[in-house]
Amino acid sequence: MTAMTDAVAAETVLDIQDLRVTFQTNDGPVAAVRGVDISVSKGETVAIVGESGSGKSQTMMAAMGLLSDNGRAEGRVLYRGEDILGLPLKRLNKVRGARITMIFQEPMTSLDPLYTIERQLCEPMIEHGGLGRKAAAARALDLLKLVGIPAPEDKIKAYPYELSGGQRQRVMIAMALANDPDVLIADEPTTALDVTTQAQILDLLADLQKRIGIAVVFITHDLGIVRRIADRVVVMKDGEVVETGQTAKIFDRPAHPYTRMLLDAEPEGEKPPVGEDKPIVIDGQKVGVSFAIPRGFMKPPALFHAVEDVSLVVREGQTLGIVGESGSGKSTLGRALLQLLPHSGRVHFDGKDISNAGKQVMRPLRRQMQLVFQDPFGSLSPRMTVGQVVTEGLLVHEPGLSAGERDRRACQVLEEVSLDPAMRNRYPHEFSGGQRQRIAIARTMVLKPRLVVLDEPTSALDRTVQKQIVELLRGLQAEHRLTYVFISHDLAVVRALADTVVVMKTGKVVEAGPTAAIFEAPRDPYTRDLIAAAALEPMHGRVVDA
Amino acid sequence: MLGYVLRRLFTAIPTLFFIVTGAFFLIRVAPGGPFNLERPLEAKVMENLNKIYHLDKPLWEQYLYYLGNLMRGDFGPSFVYRDFSVSELFASGLPVSVQIGASALVLALVFGTLLGVAAALRQNQPADYGVVGLATLGITIPTFVIAPLLSLVFGVWLGWLPAGGWGDGAFANKVLPVVTLALPQIAVVTRLTRGAMIEAMRSHHIRTARAYGLKPWTVVVVHALRSAILPVVSYSGPAAAALLTGSVVVETIFGIPGIGRYFVQAALNRDYTLVMGTVIVIAIFIIIFNLVVDLLYALIDPRVRLG
């Protein structure tokens, strides 16, 4: 994006001064935003960057008067010189939705499920633009065309549930543009979307901004996006602005250590290769999984092929990356390999055919093949202490162990994942996301497995935490010669961890091969799209010491 | 739509059959009979009566006979109100019960929704606590306490309204029964609406509506209330069926000639045909209102598909 000229920069449209947000909670008041100053000029794109809990979203919510009931905002929010903070609702509503509009992180739920797209698009136009129903409907159609929704004439009559996530986010953008606003606040608008959709939405926003020339405030945790679209960057941490400046300057010469840490957070390095002489740990031949979808009474269920004819081989100490967008069948494949789902084709583990083996056969093998989940909040039983969670596997596979011995093993494994063993009597909800993921990893490590299937283990975590988990996984693999099947949509992480990569789309493999080959010379157009959308930094060519 | 309704009504037939059969045999295995009065009848009279009402035949024959009559829409004669057939009793009683019940339902829906929304918009403020407290009280106090109390206060002490009686459907006679029936329903609807409204007001699409500067009325009524009303709709189906078929308590205490009184009286007197008739009428109301609820649901929520 081009640098701003001084003449334009002079015209500030939105100026947030010393904004403070406090929430009244059961544990007393909590300061979420502590004195933030952000100004946005006409036609400028400002990115607010920070990890979860940095207060970046609450800053803008407070500015727009959208805090939840227990929140209170102080300070000044000037829109063209008028303080809109604490304005009576009637006056405030002249600004929001008309002059300043928003799009949100959750495209699936941000539209009212009970009304048609047309009705919802028209509402703000009728409210603020004084348009009649007919005129508004006509403009709504134009807007849908503008944001590139396929078959807009049909979609305008549709209900939100009939649209995909990307389409809904496009509708939200259309709604945001409807009244020709001065400022568009985009709160993580692409986070919930697949990478390819994400890229399309970003392109659309950038394109529209160039054409219409509105100011954009872009809230995100993703520095790749920032570099792509922002003129200026505001870095937030713990409710405060730690650094602000032109994008190029922030990326080239970050002043604050936190900014440097954020920039440094993209997983680095690559996997040292493993010799071809190592034994094969898991070998899947033409693995397929299909689900029956009931089609109503008396009709035979429809078959949905989630995974079709996937073949793969992983040797001891290797990491296989399975890459794909949501719905590509990558998680299903991982579970089928572990015999947690019935499948077609053959799966061999350590040379033994375990295809659709029964529970009795699998039980002794379970200790050697483990699974780590994406959601560190859902994968730990909320009513068990960390010690109980971690040692549950021992109850099954080493039933003779005394309670004291189990406790000792729990301490040991918690140390191994860099958690304080003194915390073993605490409950999962008392830990942060990153710590929980460490607990989940500890649960598998206590059994000293050979194969671990990692299902998006880093996707729910902030970048800096992600990096630590990647380092942990690397260390464990090197120490215990573990074999990983690493499922992820995050190409940066996969590139840093995997020996070989399988790219999946709608249940089929579109491309497979060594990591370097896939990333440097992708053959399939879909792989190319994925890589382009991920906007990876160039490889450093540095190999992590084994 | 019409096909769906017909299909639903068609599938209700086995349910009804099940109910009729269950109720029929349940009553018959019970000890006692309609003519076992405190002063026993002469054997000859008893025999005659049994003959007239086909009670001398084997049970299965009576059952088939009853089913056959039912097919023709004939509920049979009442055993206790000997001058009337069950159908005649319903013809005079049902309109009264429906009238009272429907008024109470409308009252409950209107006031319950209003109070619920008002409380939700002032969550955790004194007004909210007040409404929640009153609603809890409304759920807590049984009708059989409210009815005599209202009758005592407004009928006897203040003398504003008749303490009881039907008065051929005079407005003043209907006020207390309708209010008595409506109060607990208002409480339930208030609580349901409040809970659903609080949740709806926190949903993302409401945040969108507010962020786009829509009028409070549009945000609250057009967007939030439409989804918040769904649990109320679900509740009002069975509630409507119960209200419209009359309340034993209210009809007994206020002396209203509806059909609500019949069930307990008939059961106590072993008035076989009247018990059966009441069970069937209530079941039909439940089936119809469940269907109405599903139709309303589909009307409000486009994601719901009938079929």
Added chain:
Amino acid sequence: MATMDTTAAAPVRGRSLWDDALIRLKRNRAAIVSLGFLVAMALACIIGPLLTGHGYDQVYRSYVKVGPSLTPYPRAETVAPAARRALRRARVEVGEDIVIGDGIVRIPVSSEGELDQRVVRYIDRGDIFSGGRLENLSADGRSAVIVADIAQLTFLFGTDATGRDLLTRTLIAGRISMTIGLLATVVAIVIGVTYGSLSGYLGGRADLLMMRIVDVLYSLPFIFFVILLVVFFGRNFVLMFIAVGAVEWLDMARIVRGQTLTLKRQEFVQAAEALGVENIGILRRHIIPNLTGPVVIYMTLLVPKVILLESFLSFLGLGVQEPMTSWGVLIAEGARDIEGNPTMLLFPALFLTSTLFALNFIGDGLRDALDPKDR
């Protein structure tokens, strides 16, 4: 790494979800006050009848439908007429100056013939006097003073239509109502949890069939079947709560089934499966501990529902049998004579309502404490 001796590390005590819930519950003043009230009510109903000095089935013919009062009966002005009434058939002349004092009445009597000692029996017959004896017998034996103790009886809530102490009866009724409430809830919970968890756990066709049955039962006028049941098979204490419990289990079954299905899909259950944990272990360590919350909440909300249902049946005359009583029965009796003696309705109604009110607040408080998303 991880070779050092770690067993020495003293574990930090964690705060379980139950601890959290308890903290939240303690902050809920309405729930805590209600809890205190309920405990007091339960104690009163259990111990109270022993302290009132009246049997719940003790009939005082002299005190039918007397109003509530803090001062004991009989009133001073009613003693003399009562004494005269009592002695009316004793064929004695009752003198003018009946003296009352120190809980003792002195009645001068005279007779044509010799006074029979048995005359004191007349005075002892009612509920007012006791320990009657003849004193100051004149030489000819024709006049004397009957001395009798005046039984001081306090009816804080008054008496009912047959002259039984309403306070005692209300407390006894509370015992019955609360016991039925608890037992019926237990019946409903046992059936509901078993049925619901089985349905949810089995899944597939079995689940479909079992839930279909619940749906059908829902569409039946079930409460009327309870009435039928009670009418036909007698008014029996045990049958009462079994019948009520058998109606109320449907909701519980649905809730538990839904929870079980959700839990089965939870990643921590999948994680346990991936660890090779057997079904019984999953059920014991993962499903059941996570089910207790909703079950406890539902249980507290079910108790008032059941008490209400029991009172309703009692009100219709289908409840427990005389001389046993329950709040519903008392309210029915009170409602019958509301114009003459409203307190007969008011006291039991107040007890029932306040108990239900407290139970509801506790239930709401528990729900908020255990499921903080709600608030």
